[in-house]
Structure formats: structure tokens, C-alpha cells
Amino acid sequence: xxxxxxxxIGLIVGLISLPGFAQSPDPTPDQEPVGRDHIxxxxxxxxxxxxxxxxxxxxxxxxxxxxxxxxLANPAIKDFCxxxxxxxxxxxxxxxxxxxxxxxKCIENHVxxxxxLKVGFDALVIATKKGDPVFNITPRQVYYGLAAExxxxxNFVPNPANNWKDVDSKLPDLEIRVxxxxxxxxxxxxxxxxxxxxxxxxxxVFKIYYxxxxxxxxxxTMRADGRFMEIKAPIAINFLEPMRKSPRGTLAxxxxxxxxxxxxxxxxxxxxxxxxxxxxxxxxxYDAVYPVRFYVKRANMAKQLGGNGxxxxxxxxxxxxxxxxxxxxxxxxxxxxxxxxDPTDREENRKAALRLDRxxxx
Amino acid sequence: xPSHLKTSAAAVSVAALLLASPSGFxxxxxxxxxxxxxxxxxxxxxxxSGLLNETASVLTFGWWDSPAGAPAARxxxxxxxxxxxxxxxxxxxxxxxxxxxxxxxxxxPVITMDIPNYTDPNTAVGAPGKPGLFGRAVxxxxxxFSYLWSGITSTLTPPSPxxxxxxxxxxxxxxxxxxxSETGYKLKEIESDVGLIPDVAFKFKYVRELSSADIxxxxxxxxxxARKYSDMxxxxxxxxxxxxxxxxxxxxxxxxxxxxxxLPLPKAQFSLSPxxxxxxxxxxxxxxxxxxxxVHYRRMGQEDLVGAK
Numbered sequence: 005x006x007x008x009x010x011x012x013i014g015l016i017v018g019l020i021s022l023p024g025f026a027q028s029p030d031p032t033p034d035q036e037p038v039g040r041d042h043i044x045x046x047x048x049x050x051x052x053x054x055x056x057x058x059x060x061x062x063x064x065x066x067x068x069x070x071x072x073x074x075x076l077a078n079p080a081i082k083d084f085c086x087x088x089x090x091x092x093x094x095x096x097x098x099x100x101x102x103x104x105x106x107x108x109k110c111i112e113n114h115v116x117x118x119x120x121l122k123v124g125f126d127a128l129v130i131a132t133k134k135g136d137p138v139f140n141i142t143p144r145q146v147y148y149g150l151a152a153e154x155x156x157x158x159n160f161v162p163n164p165a166n167n168w169k170d171v172d173s174k175l176p177d178l179e180i181r182v183x184x185x186x187x188x189x190x191x192x193x194x195x196x197x198x199x200x201x202x203x204x205x206x207x208x209v210f211k212i213y214y215x216x217x218x219x220x221x222x223x224x225t226m227r228a229d230g231r232f233m234e235i236k237a238p239i240a241i242n243f244l245e246p247m248r249k250s251p252r253g254t255l256a257x258x259x260x261x262x263x264x265x266x267x268x269x270x271x272x273x274x275x276x277x278x279x280x281x282x283x284x285x286x287x288x289x290y291d292a293v294y295p296v297r298f299y300v301k302r303a304n305m306a307k308q309l310g311g312n313g314x315x316x317x318x319x320x321x322x323x324x325x326x327x328x329x330x331x332x333x334x335x336x337x338x339x340x341x342x343x344x345x346d347p348t349d350r351e352e353n354r355k356a357a358l359r360l361d362r363x364x365x366x
Numbered sequence: 367x368p369s370h371l372k373t374s375a376a377a378v379s380v381a382a383l384l385l386a387s388p389s390g391f392x393x394x395x396x397x398x399x400x401x402x403x404x405x406x407x408x409x410x411x412x413x414x415s416g417l418l419n420e421t422a423s424v425l426t427f428g429w430w431d432s433p434a435g436a437p438a439a440r441x442x443x444x445x446x447x448x449x450x451x452x453x454x455x456x457x458x459x460x461x462x463x464x465x466x467x468x469x470x471x472x473x474x475p476v477i478t479m480d481i482p483n484y485t486d487p488n489t490a491v492g493a494p495g496k497p498g499l500f501g502r503a504v505x506x507x508x509x510x511f512s513y514l515w516s517g518i519t520s521t522l523t524p525p526s527p528x529x530x531x532x533x534x535x536x537x538x539x540x541x542x543x544x545x546x547s548e549t550g551y552k553l554k555e556i557e558s559d560v561g562l563i564p565d566v567a568f569k570f571k572y573v574r575e576l577s578s579a580d581i582x583x584x585x586x587x588x589x590x591x592a593r594k595y596s597d598m599x600x601x602x603x604x605x606x607x608x609x610x611x612x613x614x615x616x617x618x619x620x621x622x623x624x625x626x627x628x629l630p631l632p633k634a635q636f637s638l639s640p641x642x643x644x645x646x647x648x649x650x651x652x653x654x655x656x657x658x659x660x661v662h663y664r665r666m667g668q669e670d671l672v673g674a675k
Contacts, residue, residue, distance in 0.1 A: 100582060105615040197579035205580070214649075216575035288590060365612070 039314035042069040046080040051097035068317035085110035088303035117302035120363040125343040127260040128292040131270040147203025155209040178253030196224040261341020550574040
């Protein structure tokens, strides 16, 4: 009887000491001796500024160096999910959620426990020079203005539109001239997803396409007659000069964060009747929103946190990025352009992250 | 047996006959169609579903009229119970009195029910005035059987598939059918079984592969859906969409078609096919037809060239 009691108490104590069971694990244990003395983070270009800012602070506080590598989002997730241990990245920062399929690949490679950090949001905006007409635009109109070929009687013809008025009589009498991100960047992919595929989604001519690849190619091939001009990365810097020199009515597709820095020079167009703002982005009312997500590999954390103890500082990174100083209002990430989540969501996200809740797609 | 009881018995036997014979439905339909302008029949028709209910309302109307003995006051579209069901005679005034006595004595097999507003004589077309006790009593019996029959028919008869047709044309971006179409599925068949265990099933076929942007768009929409609708049905609907997405996201199998059954209990059945299977039969036929035409036109072109030379 006595031994049964001891066993029970032992079990309870054991359970409570498990990470995830308590309110939040002890922040110090991931300082234990390790296999690698620095953290490796893969970040997409969109998240680079945020990643660097957090990394700097973590290094300052813990003296643990952080190696931030910029990779396109899809390959970044693929690399991240290759496996656990010293040769693989510990954190990935991407402008979207990890898909079910990617998660499955992770699990196949023994990357079982991922901790998702929902940091906030960013968005793409369509900007124009101050003083130029500001008009409402929809993804459908952007598609008809910028696609290489547009549907015509269940067939496709080269895009004949030269003026936004040719696209829709409600649009202003302005030449179609759009400056946008360069091929191969996440921003262009995102622009294509939202404005080009979003614009052709639901058109009857595309309903007969069974194959997604054919449909995507047809929808997202941009016109190459000079009406859409690609700007070399980083767009945040390189879009300024061409935009300043461009004729009246030229539009630029840029991240919200970039526009915030130059809002004294540029206005933004409402998309589907909604202007981008912290509120509309946070409420998911604005169409071209993308989440800022970080994923941390728990297997690379300290043993007491359920990992193999191979990399120090991962829990400190989670603590730093989920702090109000980082992802809260007036936090340093907001100053870099992050749209913060509302207080309730922030609190929930912080708790889930500190508990090291396992990421799942169910 | 008093004749009013005979009438009730006749109504029951008609009901039993209709229940036993499917052709009875057609008969009843014809009867129901014969009184489209009857105000009372319409009013009753609004509240009770089922074909026999309409017959019952006609019968009730006949009974309603009988005590007052004013058939001439009816609207032109009215149908006499006697005309509809030969052998059923509306009770006479004597019989009414007899029934009234029976009710007063509390000894008769009379089932009392509240008579709904639609029998308000002031609003009923051609209604002769406030019903007497007999009218109320006989009405009660009539409505009892009509409700009984309504219960039986609604259990045995599934909703008409045509009644769902509008739902598939919905433009509500958060409706389940709309979400399904955005998941790449199109309604292929509606199956409807009538029997002791009725059934309605909707079969959907995968007609459009989703791109990663489509999936992201749909997931975002489902998150919005979750914020808007948190009831049990919406949760089930979302779980069906998530299941489809999850299976189709794999590189081995996809849900080629699936069936949603509403009766007797709602359920979803998924049919999985390997991605790497050959072309479906219809595409194969189409491909071969196109190839055949291509060869044909090529030959024609060559013949034209030879002719030109």
C-alpha cells in the first residue's frame, strides 16, 4: 500500500516536472552544455528584418551567437524539415503557415515537435505617389491589367489593355504602369497568389482546367510589354527611385512595412474596398495579408525542455520574440512594420509558445 | 356504428391505403392539385407538410361545412369530400347532435386538440361562420389524423432533391456548398431513396486540382468561417473540408469523389484514388477524340497541299 502511494506521488511529481505540463518551463535549462554553440535560423526575405532584430537582442542577453541565413520560404521549410540535430536549422521564419504536407515530411524525418510562434502580420499594398489618383482596385482588375493573356470567349488572347479604363470603365483614365517585386522573391510569389490567382479564381474559363499547374501558369504569367516592371531585390530600397521618376498614375506593389516608412511620399489604394491598416490587417479584412510565423524545433532544445540538448538559447529566443517589447504595440518589431495581433491573441500565442505546445494542422 | 365514426374510419383506411400503395401518392397529388385556389386548403397547406395533409384538409373542409349545411357558400375551387372519396358521406345535422352529446358526455373516442388559427372562420374563404361543437370535434379528429400522417410521411419521404438545387447555386462565400466548390468538388449526382429508411445523398466529384495559393486562400477562409460560425454543424462542415484538403495534400492518394448522406443519419463517405492512376475514362475518350481529329485535319491539310500542287 505504502509503495503504491510512493509510486503515485512519484508519477505526479514526474508529470508536473514535464515541460508543457507546468505554466511555463524554467527558462534557464537551455543554457546547459551543448553540441552546437550557436543557433541557426533560416529566414525568408520578408521576415529577415524581424529575425535580425530578435536575434540581436537574444545574442546581447545570452551571449549565444545566432547565424541568420536568408533563404526563399519554400526551400527554407524543406531544409528545416530535413531532420533534427546539429547539421539542421533550429528555427525557420516564413510568411505563411507550414502546410500539412510539409508537416508530414517533417514528421517523416523525425522532426516531431514544432513550436509555432505567431508573431503578427504583414501585408502587400498597392501604392501610388501622393497627388496621383487613389482608386479602389480588386484582384480581378489587377489580373486583367497585368496578365500576359486574358480570357476572351473561352480562349486566351494577348492582353490588349493599355489603360486601367480598358480593364474596367469604373477605373480612372490612367496608363497601366506597375512596379513590383522581382522574379524568384517571396513577395512576387505572394503578389501572384493574391492578385493574379485570386483575380482569375472563379472565372468560368478556368473552371474547365483540371490541372492546377496549367491554371497557375495561365493566371500568373505577367505581361512582358513593359507595363509591369520588376524591381531588383531588395524592393524596400530599390523601388524608390523608379517610383519617384515614374509618370503619373504608376503603381507599386510593396510590403506594408515598406510603405509605412515612406507614407509621406506615397498613398495606398484600397483593395476590394479595404484600406490596409493595422486594424484591417489584424482583423483579416484586408485581402493581401500574410502571417509572420516562426517555427522552432523542440528536438534541438535542452533535455529538460523535451529536446536532445544540442543547441542552447532556443527557449530564450521564444521568450524574447513573444515578449511585449518585441511583438506588442510600440514594440521594436512594430517599428519595423509588423502588424501586431490583438491583445487576446497575443496573450494566447505567447502562452502557447512558452508552454512549447506542439504545432499541428488539425 | 354511427356514421361520423364511419367517416373517421374511412379516413384512416384511406390513410392506410395510401401508406400501403405508392400509387396512392399520385392519387393524392392529383387531389391536392385540384384545389389550388381554396383559401382554407392553402392555409392548411402552409402549416402541414405531406400530400395527404392536403387531402385531409379537403376532408376537414367538407366536415366543417356539413353541420352548417352550407356547401353553396364555398368558393368555386372547392372540392367536396364526397366527390373526392366516394362512399364518404358528410355527417348530417342529426349525427352532429349525436356527436355533440357524445362529447358532452365525455364518453366518445374524440381526441381534442387546439384548432390552429388558420381555421378562423373569418379568414376562411366561404366559411359559414363560427363552427359549432360538432365542427370542432370532427375537425379535431381530422387534424389528429392529418398530423399523424404528416409524421409518418415526413419520416418515410426524404426531402425532394430538387429542393436542394438552389443551395448549390449559392453565392454565399461561407456556405458549405460554396466552400466545397472552392475545394475543387462539383456536385455530380443526387440520390434519393424512398422507403422505410429513406435516404438522400449528394455525390461530389473532384474536378479541379488546387494550387498552393488555392489551399492558402481556402484555409484562410475556413479560419474566418470558424470565427463567424461556431455551431456544431459548422464544425462538422469544416472538418469535412479539412479532411478533403488533408488527403488531397498527400502525394499518394486523393479523394476522387465523396458522398454526403443526410438520412437516416448524416455522414460523409470518401473514395480515395491514387494520384498516379491513368486518365479517367471520359478524359481518355476525349483525348483520343482530339487526337483522332488532329490526324484527320493533318490529312486534310496534306490533301489540300497535294491538290494545290
